[in-house]
Amino acid sequence: MMLRYALRTVRDRKGGFLGALLALMCAAALVTACGTLLETGLRGRIATERYAATPVVVSADQNVHRTTVKHKGNGKTKVKHKAKPVAERAWLPATTADRLRSLEGVRAVVPELTFLAEPLSVRPEGAGSGSGDTSSRPARSGSGDTPSYGHSWESAPLTPFALVDGRAPAASGDVVIDRGLAERTGLSTGDRLTVQSTQAPRTYRVSGIAAPRGPGELRQQTSLFFSGAEAERLASRPGQVSALGVLPAAGTDTGRLKQRVEQALDGTGAQVSTGDERGPVEFLDAAGARVKLVSMGGAMGGTSLLVAVLVVVGTFALSIQQRHRELALLRTIAATSRQIRRLLGREALLVGAAAGVLGALAGVPLAAWLHSRFVDLGVVPATLERTAGILPACAALAVTLLGAWAAARISGRRIARLRPAEAMAESAVERRRPARGRIAAGLILLIGGGVLVAVLSILHTEAASTPVTFLSVVVLATAVSLLGPLLVRAAAFLLAGVNRVAGHVGILATANIRGNSTRMASVVTPLTLLIGMTCTVLFVQPTLGDAALAQAREGTRATWVLGAQGPGVPSAAADAVRRTPGVTAATEVVRTTVRVGLAKYQAQGVTTAGLGRTWDPGVTRGSIAAFSADSRSVAISELAAGQLGLRPGSELKLYLGDGTPATLTVAAVYRRGLGFGDLTLPHDLLARHMDNPLAATVLVAGDASRSELTAALGRFPGVAVVAPDTADRLQADRQQENAEVNLLAMGLVLAFTAIAVVNTLAMSVSERLKEFALLRLAGATRRQVLRMLRIETLSVLAVATALGTGIALAVLTAFSIGMTGGAAPTVVPLVYATVVGAAAVLALAATALPGRLTLKARPVEAVTSR
Numbered sequence: 001m002m003l004r005y006a007l008r009t010v011r012d013r014k015g016g017f018l019g020a021l022l023a024l025m026c027a028a029a030l031v032t033a034c035g036t037l038l039e040t041g042l043r044g045r046i047a048t049e050r051y052a053a054t055p056v057v058v059s060a061d062q063n064v065h066r067t068t069v070k071h072k073g074n075g076k077t078k079v080k081h082k083a084k085p086v087a088e089r090a091w092l093p094a095t096t097a098d099r100l101r102s103l104e105g106v107r108a109v110v111p112e113l114t115f116l117a118e119p120l121s122v123r124p125e126g127a128g129s130g131s132g133d134t135s136s137r138p139a140r141s142g143s144g145d146t147p148s149y150g151h152s153w154e155s156a157p158l159t160p161f162a163l164v165d166g167r168a169p170a171a172s173g174d175v176v177i178d179r180g181l182a183e184r185t186g187l188s189t190g191d192r193l194t195v196q197s198t199q200a201p202r203t204y205r206v207s208g209i210a211a212p213r214g215p216g217e218l219r220q221q222t223s224l225f226f227s228g229a230e231a232e233r234l235a236s237r238p239g240q241v242s243a244l245g246v247l248p249a250a251g252t253d254t255g256r257l258k259q260r261v262e263q264a265l266d267g268t269g270a271q272v273s274t275g276d277e278r279g280p281v282e283f284l285d286a287a288g289a290r291v292k293l294v295s296m297g298g299a300m301g302g303t304s305l306l307v308a309v310l311v312v313v314g315t316f317a318l319s320i321q322q323r324h325r326e327l328a329l330l331r332t333i334a335a336t337s338r339q340i341r342r343l344l345g346r347e348a349l350l351v352g353a354a355a356g357v358l359g360a361l362a363g364v365p366l367a368a369w370l371h372s373r374f375v376d377l378g379v380v381p382a383t384l385e386r387t388a389g390i391l392p393a394c395a396a397l398a399v400t401l402l403g404a405w406a407a408a409r410i411s412g413r414r415i416a417r418l419r420p421a422e423a424m425a426e427s428a429v430e431r432r433r434p435a436r437g438r439i440a441a442g443l444i445l446l447i448g449g450g451v452l453v454a455v456l457s458i459l460h461t462e463a464a465s466t467p468v469t470f471l472s473v474v475v476l477a478t479a480v481s482l483l484g485p486l487l488v489r490a491a492a493f494l495l496a497g498v499n500r501v502a503g504h505v506g507i508l509a510t511a512n513i514r515g516n517s518t519r520m521a522s523v524v525t526p527l528t529l530l531i532g533m534t535c536t537v538l539f540v541q542p543t544l545g546d547a548a549l550a551q552a553r554e555g556t557r558a559t560w561v562l563g564a565q566g567p568g569v570p571s572a573a574a575d576a577v578r579r580t581p582g583v584t585a586a587t588e589v590v591r592t593t594v595r596v597g598l599a600k601y602q603a604q605g606v607t608t609a610g611l612g613r614t615w616d617p618g619v620t621r622g623s624i625a626a627f628s629a630d631s632r633s634v635a636i637s638e639l640a641a642g643q644l645g646l647r648p649g650s651e652l653k654l655y656l657g658d659g660t661p662a663t664l665t666v667a668a669v670y671r672r673g674l675g676f677g678d679l680t681l682p683h684d685l686l687a688r689h690m691d692n693p694l695a696a697t698v699l700v701a702g703d704a705s706r707s708e709l710t711a712a713l714g715r716f717p718g719v720a721v722v723a724p725d726t727a728d729r730l731q732a733d734r735q736q737e738n739a740e741v742n743l744l745a746m747g748l749v750l751a752f753t754a755i756a757v758v759n760t761l762a763m764s765v766s767e768r769l770k771e772f773a774l775l776r777l778a779g780a781t782r783r784q785v786l787r788m789l790r791i792e793t794l795s796v797l798a799v800a801t802a803l804g805t806g807i808a809l810a811v812l813t814a815f816s817i818g819m820t821g822g823a824a825p826t827v828v829p830l831v832y833a834t835v836v837g838a839a840a841v842l843a844l845a846a847t848a849l850p851g852r853l854t855l856k857a858r859p860v861e862a863v864t865s866r
Contacts, residue, residue, distance in 0.1 A: 007350065017347070019763040021355045023315040024404055026752045027308035028359020028396040029366055033748065034301030035392025036367035041293030045385045046279030046286045049218050050151075054110070054158045054245035055254045056261055057273045058100070059281045060090035064595050064655045084600070085291065087593040088657035088691050089114070089284055091240040092270060099264045100244065105252035110155055110245040115235040116198055116692050117150025117224045118567050119177075120717050122185055123192040123203070148181075148222040150197055152231035158245040159212045161225070165189055166208030169227040175204035176225040179211040180218055194717065195224065197234045198693055200572035201716060220283070220383045236693070243281060279383070286383040293380055296745055299467055304749050306474045307529065309403060311756040314481060314525050316407040319763070320344065344408040352404030356397035363396060364388065366748075373744055434485045434518070442482030449476035456814040460639050462544065469815050470746070473536050476807045477529040484521025489514055491799040502791055505784055509791035520792075523764050524800045526756040527839060531804030532811075533753060534835050537746045539812055539827055544674070547820035551618075551675025556724050558587070558614045558699035560709060565718040568694025573716040574607075580712045582704035585610025588695040590687050592657040594679060601640060601654075602677035605686030614699035617676050622648035622668035627680070634664040635680040637673025641666075654679075656689040674820065754842060761846035765789065769854050776859040786851055793847045794840075801836055 051057050063083040070078045097109045153168050153176060161178070166189035169176050175193060187193065187206055194203045210225065211217065226234065235242075248257050254274055262272050273281050280287035367386070374380040452472040459465040480487065492514040499506035513520050562569050562577065569588070577586045590605045606615065608628035615624075620638060626648070627635045634652055636644075646652060650666045664681070687693035700709065700721075709721045772785050780788075812825035 017319065017351050019759045020312070020315050020319050020348075020404070021351050022759050023308075023312050023756055024352055024355030024400050025359040025362070026755055027304070027312060027403065028356045028400045029363040030304040030308065030359075030748055030752055031301065031396040031399050032360045032363025032392045033367040033370055034297050034304055035395050036297075036363070036386070036388065037293055037370065038297030038301060039389055039392055040371065040384065040387045041290045041295075041297055043389075044290065044293070044387045045276055046283055046383055047276070047385065048278040048282050049159070049212075049220060050112075050223070050282050051158050051243075051245060051278045052212070052214075053160045053247075054278070055248055055274055056246035056258055057278045057281050058092065058096065058244040058246060058261065058265065059242070059271050059273065060092045061269045061271055061659070062086060062090050062280075062284065062287070064598065064659055066598050082598055084595060084598045085288055086595065086655060086657060086659040087288075087600075088689060089242055090659045091237050091242055092244065094239050094241050096265065096268065096270060097241075097244055099268075100246060100261060103257075103260050103264055105249050105257045105260065106246060107249040107252075108157075108247040110158055110247065111152075111241040112155045112158060112243040112245060113150075113152045113231050113235045113237075114242040115150050115231075115237075116148075116196075116567055116694075117226075117234065118148050118196045119181065119185070119222070119224070120194045120196050120201060120566060122187055123194075146219075146221055148224065150195075150224045150226055150231060150234055152228045153225040154228050155245070156210065156225060157247065161210040161223070162213050163208045164211050166206070169207050169225060169230070172227055172230040172233075173202075173204055174207035174227060174230075176208040176210050177206055178218055178223045179209055181222050181224075182209045196566050196570070196694075196718070198236050199234060200570045220381070236688075283381065283383040286381045289380045289384050293374075293384070296379075299470075300745055300749070302467075303470050303474070303746070304752070305399070306471070307533075307749055307753060309407075310474065310478055310481060310529065311526060311753065312403055313407045313410055314522050315756070315760060315763070316348065316404075316410075317522060320408070341409060345405050348404040348408030349401060352401045353397075355404070356400035359400060360393035360396045363393065367392070370744075370748070377744065434482075438482050439486070442479050445475055445479035445482065449479055453810050453814045456811065457817040459818045460643075462819065465815055465818055466540075469536060469540060469811055470533070472811045472814075473532050473807055474529075476810075477525065477532060477804075480528050480803050480807075481521070481525040484524055485517040487803070488517040488520045488524060488796075488799060491795070491802075492517070495795050495798065499791055499795065502787070505788045506791050509788045509795065512788070512792055513795055519764055520796055523760055523796050524803070526753060526760050527797065527800030527843065528804040528807070530750070530753045530757050530842075531801055531835060531839055532807040533746070534750055535805065535808035535827075535832065536811055537743060537750065538831055538835070539808070539825060540815060542826040542828065543812060543816050544819055546826045547816075547822070548674040551672040553675075553724070555616045555618060555672045555675055556614070556699065557616055558701050558724055559703070560700040560706065560721050561724055561726075562586075562695075562698035562700060562709075562713075563720055563722055564694070565720070567692055568696060569698050569719055570694055570716065573713055573719050574695065574698045576712045576716070577698065577700055577709055580704050580708055582708065583700060583702040585613040585699075585701040587611055587614040587699040588683050589697045589699065590683060590690060590693065591677065591696050592686065592690050594657060594681075595655040596644060596652065599643075601679050603657075603679040603681055603686065604677045605681050605683040607683040610701065613701040615676075617668075617670035617680070618672045619668045619670050622666070624668060627667035630665065630667060631682050631685065632662075632664055633667035633682070635668040635670060636666060637676075637678045638669055638671050639673050640678040641669045656686065657691075658689040660689050757839070757842055758846040761793070761843060762850045765847050765850040766854060769857065772851075772854055773857070773859040776855075782855050785855060786848065789847055789851045790844065793843050797840055797843050801839070 063085050065081065065083045068080045068082075070080070072078060094111060097111060100106055100109045156162075163176070164179060166176070175195065177187060177193070181187065187209075189206050189208060191206045192203050193206055194201055204226075210223075225231075232238070246257065246261060248254065258272055258274050265272065271281075367388075371380065371386045375382050449472055452468060452475060456465060456468050456472060459468060492510055495513075496510045499510045502509070562573065568590075571588060574586050574588050577583055586607075587610070588605075588607045592603055592605075593600050594603045595601070611628050612624050617624075617635065619635075622635070624635070627633050636646060636652070641647065644652070646666050646669075648666050648668065652664050652666055654662055654664070656662055662685070670676070670680075706721050713719050713721070775785055775788075776782070809825070809827075812827070813823050816825040817823050
């Protein structure tokens with residue numbers, strides 16, 4: 001019976017349930033999209049390209065490990081094993097192949113070398129040799145952003161690659177390019193190609209063009225093949241290989257061969273991969289992106305869920321408040337509290353089911369769009385294929401049903417518990433004070449939000465502080481939701497004098513706000529959340545970025561900075577600058593991440609000759625001289641020193657970028673960790689264990705002019721000389737890209753909140769049909785009613801702006817204290833004004849349009865309508 005009555009209610013009150021349907025549908029779409037990203041991070045396929053013809057691939061372990069043993073009081077022990085990926089490619093000893101060649105079923109073991117090899121410029125055959133044409137053109141035109149790698153021609157069978165033109169590379173000056181690069185750049189055999197690899201740029205002769213056998217080309221990379229000796233020189237890893245391809249003999253079962261290979265390599269730490277496991281070995285960035293995608297999908301999903309709960313509960317509360325009289329009448333005709341709760345629950349399940357299905361369907365293309373945007377921004381490589389499973393949609397439907405049912409039960413709890421006479425009394429006049437339980441819950445959440453803000457001020461890492469930042473905003477906004485009626489009444493008292501300037505219409509607007517504080521509070525909540533969350537999202541990254549830039553600017557003593565449009569600045573370019581008259585020091589800087597235990601730290605490597613002339617990290621203990629004098633030393637930030645309990649003279653055990661263990665002595669502790677990273681190591685020590693050992697920047701000190709430095713760099717294409725302030729702007733541009741990623745990640749939540757604002761305001765205005773009609777019958781004109789509505793909206797906006805700004809300011813200040821050490825968050829006035837202005841436009845539009853539609857009805861008909 002209750003289900004049939006719920007169906008009739010939903011059918012007869014479509015407009016009343018439309019707002020709840022829209023809110024739930026948006027929530028389901030968000031959960032589906034975030035769940036798809038999370039599933040992609042967990043199960044997304046990374047298809048192999050280079051190893052397509054290699055059933056078994058052997059590689060080094062790409063993780064660092066830690067095993068802990070806990071002894072329990074009952075005599076039992078608990079063993080925990082954890083692993084974390086390293087930032088760079090780990091390499092295998094070349095002698096590993098000797099263990100495999102004699103195994104049963106092995107036809108060949110092919111060593112693989114993978115290293116940086118970026119085409120820079122092309123010179124057609126014959127140019128500069130009697131033709132008078134010495135021009136060259138960029139080699140990457142039309143090639144997009146696909147990475148380019150160098151290999152030894154000996155590893156061509158792994159794909160397999162076969163020559164379609166020319167011959168294999170025989171001399172050190174030969175190179176074979178893939179057909180895709182040849183088609184994009186117009187290269188042919190005999191042309192000259194300048195390549196930037198791990199060494200100084202070198203011009204090679206294109207001896208041949210190769211293509212994979214079978215259909216298709218390389219889609220995710222460009223391959224250049226060199227002679228074996230030249231590939232070993234460029235890889236700069238003597239006695240090591242990046243992988244081994246094991247080619248089976250005819251009729252050999254791949255599974256059994258894998259078992260034999262694993263047994264032969266037992267105890268070496270080498271990893272054996274087959275099938276889809278080969279993709280992560282080939283594309284390390286895709287494997288690392290999985291972790292990032294899981295983190296982002298989980299954070300976005302968690303925040304979305306919290307915001308959705310807050311918005312949906314508010315929407316259902318407003319919907320039930322609009323039906324207060326109807327539900328009270330049901331109570332007076334003997335409907336029990338249980339029946340009212342069951343009715344509301346079934347209505348919510350019907351609306352939730354429809355919204356869940358529609359939202360899940362909308363979430364699939366939303367997830368595809370979000371994944372493509374992350375790929376475009378470089379957060380996720382295209383090699384990590386999006387997973388489109390049914391699990392996120394099912395989870396979204398379940399969450400929507402549960403959320404709708406819970407929201408309806410929570411919102412209808414009071415009306416269901418009231419005695420019939422009390423229910424009728426409250427349906428006529430709003431209660432003067434919220435329920436004590438609501439006030440108590442609001443105060444508890446307010447205290448909880450304050451505790452989170454206090455905790456945020458002592459968090460010093462971005463990974464730890466970011467989730468607490470957004471959780472604090474949601475918790476404080478929830479406290480505002482519960483304490484809303486009291487806050488609205490207090491605001492109405494403060495705004496009474498301002499509204500009185502508008503005359504009788506303003507006085508009436510103030511009376512409406514004060515007399516309908518619960519309804520107004522349901523409007524204040526999403527507006528507060530929108531302003532508070534948007535300001536937090538927009539100003540978190542600038543707060544951190546500006547502090548880092550300020551520290552880097554203060555600590556950079558260089559006169560000039562070398563940067564590169566390509567993969568980096570080669571050491572040969574830095575040497576050429578050092579030989580330039582007037583140059584007193586040139587410091588090469590490389591950047592990567594290392595692990596101390598399982599914790600990840602940002603690290604930079606610097607050349608130590610003349611370091612004090614180009615770099616000042618703000619040493620507080622130890623000295624730069626001590627760091628420069630010892631090739632096995634490290635300088636660390638105050639934050640890292642505090643976390644690790646280190647001081648000058650302490651030993652620091654860490655894993656370098658490729659997982660190689662190293663033990664270093666702390667020589668200095670510095671305060672400018674945001675600007676220069678947590679750890680600073682000698683350049684050669686760090687660069688030897690990086691995939692790209694080229695310098696990210698070179699700091700140049702001395703009185704040499706820009707033209708003199710540019711002349712010295714003539715044979716290094718793509719390397720430019722810029723002033724330190726220009727380098728700061730380039731760094732700011734890169735940070736802006738990071739801000740775009742954060743804004744995209746949270747943009748859907750903000751869009752959902754904006755929709756909730758419009759939805760709630762429209763519902764709030766639409767229910768006032770009879771109120772507006774009575775005003776019209778009392779002599780008010782349509783213009784006066786609309787003016788009253790605008791004053792109410794602006795008053796509510798003022799309250800929400802004050803609350804949202806206060807929440808954002810408290811959270812951002814705590815974030816700034818924890819991350820930068822100063823209570824000075826970066827707030828751009830123009831951006832802040834734009835946020836408030838956009839919220840004002842949304843609010844005014846969401847009230848004006850339904851207000852005008854409501855006023856179209858004739859007053860007499862409106863008063864007598866149901």
